[in-house]
């Protein structure tokens with residue numbers, strides 16, 4: 422499985438585009454091999470170099486991917502190995518072509534390494550696409566499916582005594598319908614996009630932010646205790662209140678209402694969301710622009 426760094430859907434979109442470009446470079450290289458074989462061309466010396474895989478532009482993509490992710494994706498490492506093996510097989514064919522001594526075994530080796538290389542790319546690309554599909558196209562944030570995937574992992578991580586506690590917050594923009602009605606949906610979209618970015622920027626690496634739906638966001642925070650959590654949440658909503666949202670129809674400010682709950686070891690995610698939702702609703706009833714915190718799920 423792809424190791425999750427803190428990513429958003431826009432980065433994934435870019436990653437997929439870069440991978441497609443790298444695959445195109447790979448095809449240019451392999452078509453040179455076909456050309457050399459069919460027309461008996463003298464191969465470019467770069468193609469018979471022992472480091473030929475490093476001259477292929479696909480390796481630039483590999484280098485970049487491996488540098489970007491310091492944990493080293495096992496999938497990318499596998500692609501790297503298979504890419505080098507395929508080039509080695511290709512090199513043998515080119516060297517034998519010069520002597521008109523290509524063997525069936527060499528061709529089979531080339532096709533096998535090529536197949537394995539393409540399979541590894543396909544698997545990686547399928548994972549990237551699945552991950553991209555689980556991110557919101559407007560804000561780039563993870564969608565609720567990833568919340569359901571991440572929650573049990575975080576809940577497990579906080580089971581030991583010394584671990585921080587896990588908190589779930591439902592954030593709902595106040596009077597968002599008025600923003601749409603008064604300034605139009607494009608402005609509403611711009612506010613959602615910027616709020617998503619502000620929520621991501623304001624959270625620490627261990628915190629997670631999701632677009633839950635419409636104008637609702639969910640945060641999963643790991644904090645030492647209730648006081649540290651509520652202080653962090655207060656800081657966040659103060660920041661939102663003060664923020665000038667830049668939209669196509671000018672800048673505007675918003676407030677949000679938050680329902681928050683501390684997750685206990687056996688709490689179901691659905692129960693926590695319902696508790697946070699009730700708390701948020703109570704906050705709306707009490708005048709909005711506030712946090713209602715329930716230390717336990719109800």
Ligand SMILES: Nc1nc2c(ncn2[C@@H]2O[C@H](COP(=O)(O)OP(=O)(O)OP(=O)(O)O)[C@@H](O)[C@H]2O)c(=O)[nH]1
Nearest residue numbers: 593594595596597598599601606609610635636705
């Ligand atoms: N522009 C835009 N609007 C959205 C999107 N998703 C939901 N909305 C709008 O969000 C608004 C939510 O309105 P309501 O549920 O009535 O709530 P509200 O006006 O925020 O009022 P309170 O929540 O009670 O403070 C509706 O107008 C939806 O159309 C979206 O992706 N883009």
